[in-house]
Structures are given as C-alpha cells and as structure tokens.
Amino acid sequence: MxxxxxxxxxxxxxxxxxxxxxxxxxxxxxxxxxxxxxxxxxxxxxxxxxxxxxxxxxxxxxxxxxxxxxxxxxxxxxxxxxxxxxxxxxxxxxxxxxxxxxxxxxxxxxxxxxxxxxxxxxxxxxxxxxxxxxxxxxxxxxxxxxxxxxxxxxxxxxxxxGIPAVERKLLGGFKPQVNPDLCIGCGLCVSTCPISNISISDLNHAAIGTACTACLGCLHVCPRQAIQVAGKPVPKERQYRHPESVKC
Ligand SMILES: Cc1cc2nc3c(=O)[nH]c(=O)nc-3n(C[C@H](O)[C@H](O)[C@H](O)COP(=O)(O)O)c2cc1C
Structure with missing residues (x-):
C-alpha cells in the first residue's frame, strides 16, 4: 500500500x-x-x-x-x-x-x-x-x-x-485566501485540496477552512487566479502542476 x-x-x-x-x-x-x-x-x-x-x-x-x-x-x-x-x-x-x-x-x-x-x-x-x-x-x-x-x-x-510558534508563523505566510471578485465557484480547488478543506459557499465562492496546511494546490489550479497569498495574484504562467498529474 x-x-x-x-x-x-x-x-x-x-x-x-x-x-x-x-x-x-x-x-x-x-x-x-x-x-x-x-x-x-x-x-x-x-x-x-x-x-x-x-x-x-x-x-x-x-x-x-x-x-x-x-x-x-x-x-x-x-x-x-x-x-x-x-x-x-x-x-x-x-x-x-x-x-x-x-x-x-x-x-x-x-x-x-x-x-x-x-x-x-x-x-x-x-x-x-x-x-x-x-x-x-x-x-x-x-x-x-x-x-x-x-x-x-x-x-x-x-x-x-519545527518549533510550533515558528512553524505557524512561517506557514501562515504561505496560506492562500480567495478573492471573491475573481472566484467563479468552479470547484477545481475543492477537488484538489488533499485534506478536503475547501468548500463552495452559498455565495458561490470557494471558502478555505482553518485546517489549511499551505500545500498551494488550490492556488496553482485556479483557472481565474482567484486564490492568492498576501493579496498578490499569481500570474497564470507561474501556476504549476506536475505534467503527469491529473486532478487528485
Ligand atoms: C509551504 C511550502 C514550503 C516548502 N518548503 C520547502 C523546503 O523547505 N525545501 C524544499 O526543498 N522544498 C520546499 N517546498 C517545495 C516542495 O517541497 C516541492 O515543490 C514538492 O515537490 C511539492 O510536492 P507536491 O507537488 O506533491 O505538493 C515547499 C513548498 C511549499 C508549498
């Protein structure tokens, strides 16, 4: 296994x-x-x-x-x-x-x-x-x-x-947020999140839960670049997925 x-x-x-x-x-x-x-x-x-x-x-x-x-x-x-x-x-x-x-x-x-x-x-x-x-x-x-x-x-x-306070601070700087003006609620991020921590809200926007581990899968897969870190949009050409990878 x-x-x-x-x-x-x-x-x-x-x-x-x-x-x-x-x-x-x-x-x-x-x-x-x-x-x-x-x-x-x-x-x-x-x-x-x-x-x-x-x-x-x-x-x-x-x-x-x-x-x-x-x-x-x-x-x-x-x-x-x-x-x-x-x-x-x-x-x-x-x-x-x-x-x-x-x-x-x-x-x-x-x-x-x-x-x-x-x-x-x-x-x-x-x-x-x-x-x-x-x-x-x-x-x-x-x-x-x-x-x-x-x-x-x-x-x-x-x-x-590995010190919990340092880890929280460092990973906190990597955690993505959703820009509701750009999100179209397509749900690609929902199916990509490896810990099922994203849902689509009643307003048809992705909502990232508190368990985020900062894997950046959602940020890299978003077709509208609506998922950002520290308010900075990610240019499409810098979004990455392993070429052999399909939706996981
Ligand atoms: C939050 C975060 C922190 C990372 N820190 C390191 C690191 O300390 N050293 C390193 O070599 N790569 C680091 N990486 C890169 C990933 O380990 C690397 O791209 C990995 O292959 C991603 O695997 P995945 O595509 O299966 O998610 C980091 C990536 C993320 C998202």
Missing amino acids: LLYFTGTGNSLAVARHIAAATGDSLLPLAEAAGTDLTAETTVGLVYPCYDFNTPPAVRDLVAQLQINPSAYVFIVVTCGAQTGNSVWTVRRILRRKGVRVAYCHKIRMPDNSATLFGRNPNDQLWKLEKYAPRLQRIVDDVRARRRANHFGAPGLAGWLT
Missing part, C-alpha cells in the same frame, strides 16, 4: 511510478488515516517537504495510521532542494507507534512555492528529466526490501522550523 500527500502532483507522480513498478495499491494519505492497515506487509509514504520539515497535515495523518510493526515501511520525500528534517519528524511519529522505517529517500522536483517568491516553478522542469534514475533506484531498493536511510542527520534549520 502506497500512501501519498500532494498539493501540485509531484509526490503523486512519484507514488504512481513506484506503485506501477511494485504492484502496490495507491491511496491518498487522508483516506488511509484511521483505517486499519495492519494487514499490509508493505507501507510506503510519499509526501513533500515544507519549510525544512513535514507538512503539519502529513504529521497529523501519519499519527492516525494503524500499521503492523513487522511491515516493510519506506518513505520518499519530494522537495525543491532541501529536505531538512522532513523524514525525521515522521520517523519519530511512527517510532512512537512501534513502527520502524526501513528505507527513506528523496527526490528533487520543481519547487511549487517558488511562485510566491517571484520565480516560476515551470522554469524547473529540467528537474523532472533528472529524477528518473533516482526513482528507478528507489523502485529497485523497495522491491528488494533494502534497508537504508539516504538523509543526513537532523539539522538546525528543520529543528527551528
């Missing part, structure tokens, strides 16, 4: 590739939380790195998983460049549940947050061509049930961004 969390499709593309090669079934992490996975002999987790750490929603969902301690558990983190403590946080949560992670690796993908810094994630599509060999190695390792941790030791940056 392969569980994924994705905002813009990078982690989904990686998870799909691994699942196709290993024959494992694929499930959004939010759907797996709370379900009994103890019959699974393999559990893989694929999710992105946020602010040198694990997205809060991923942490919360992983904490709800019921995994057999004897299962082969592996993690693949997608990132723009630096994974910080994104794997260590999840390993710790699982360890408290008696589950040991056997294998973890990472893959660099276009940075979907670059849009907010005036850069264009679509200028980083070259990373997609480069990741194929790494992905193949991960598939080979997972198939052979290898044990390895390809992450450096936990670092100061990830430790700092």
Whole structure:
C-alpha cells in the first residue's frame, strides 16, 4: 500500500511510478488515516517537504495510521532542494507507534512555492528529466526490501522550523485566501485540496477552512487566479502542476 500527500502532483507522480513498478495499491494519505492497515506487509509514504520539515497535515495523518510493526515501511520525500528534517519528524511519529522505517529517500522536483517568491516553478522542469534514475533506484531498493536511510542527520534549520510558534508563523505566510471578485465557484480547488478543506459557499465562492496546511494546490489550479497569498495574484504562467498529474 502506497500512501501519498500532494498539493501540485509531484509526490503523486512519484507514488504512481513506484506503485506501477511494485504492484502496490495507491491511496491518498487522508483516506488511509484511521483505517486499519495492519494487514499490509508493505507501507510506503510519499509526501513533500515544507519549510525544512513535514507538512503539519502529513504529521497529523501519519499519527492516525494503524500499521503492523513487522511491515516493510519506506518513505520518499519530494522537495525543491532541501529536505531538512522532513523524514525525521515522521520517523519519530511512527517510532512512537512501534513502527520502524526501513528505507527513506528523496527526490528533487520543481519547487511549487517558488511562485510566491517571484520565480516560476515551470522554469524547473529540467528537474523532472533528472529524477528518473533516482526513482528507478528507489523502485529497485523497495522491491528488494533494502534497508537504508539516504538523509543526513537532523539539522538546525528543520529543528527551528519545527518549533510550533515558528512553524505557524512561517506557514501562515504561505496560506492562500480567495478573492471573491475573481472566484467563479468552479470547484477545481475543492477537488484538489488533499485534506478536503475547501468548500463552495452559498455565495458561490470557494471558502478555505482553518485546517489549511499551505500545500498551494488550490492556488496553482485556479483557472481565474482567484486564490492568492498576501493579496498578490499569481500570474497564470507561474501556476504549476506536475505534467503527469491529473486532478487528485
Ligand atoms: C509551504 C511550502 C514550503 C516548502 N518548503 C520547502 C523546503 O523547505 N525545501 C524544499 O526543498 N522544498 C520546499 N517546498 C517545495 C516542495 O517541497 C516541492 O515543490 C514538492 O515537490 C511539492 O510536492 P507536491 O507537488 O506533491 O505538493 C515547499 C513548498 C511549499 C508549498
């Protein structure tokens, strides 16, 4: 069983590739939380790195998983460049549940947050061509049930961004809002949100709930650029989704 969390499709593309090669079934992490996975002999987790750490929603969902301690558990983190403590946080949560992670690796993908810094994630599509060999190695390792941790030791940056007040402040700066003058209530953001945190209001506008984890999926998928961060509209050409990704 392969569980994924994705905002813009990078982690989904990686998870799909691994699942196709290993024959494992694929499930959004939010759907797996709370379900009994103890019959699974393999559990893989694929999710992105946020602010040198694990997205809060991923942490919360992983904490709800019921995994057999004897299962082969592996993690693949997608990132723009630096994974910080994104794997260590999840390993710790699982360890408290008696589950040991056997294998973890990472893959660099276009940075979907670059849009907010005036850069264009679509200028980083070259990373997609480069990741194929790494992905193949991960598939080979997972198939052979290898044990390895390809992450450096936990670092100061990830430790700092993991402090709840710092994390709230940092991710608060990434959280999108809806411009009601532009929103047409099409609902694309509703179906993209990985934690079902967006609804369409009586006024036919998207309404983002309080559980937002700042994945930016809604911002990148909005056809009217009605979803903005800090009141700044996102130019259409800087909206990004992994090319293989369809609506998730
Ligand atoms: C709020 C936020 C914070 C991010 N922080 C980091 C980071 O610290 N390091 C990094 O390399 N990439 C960072 N990224 C980029 C994502 O990890 C990367 O684009 C990832 O592949 C997105 O996966 P997805 O398409 O499955 O959502 C961040 C993205 C977001 C939205």
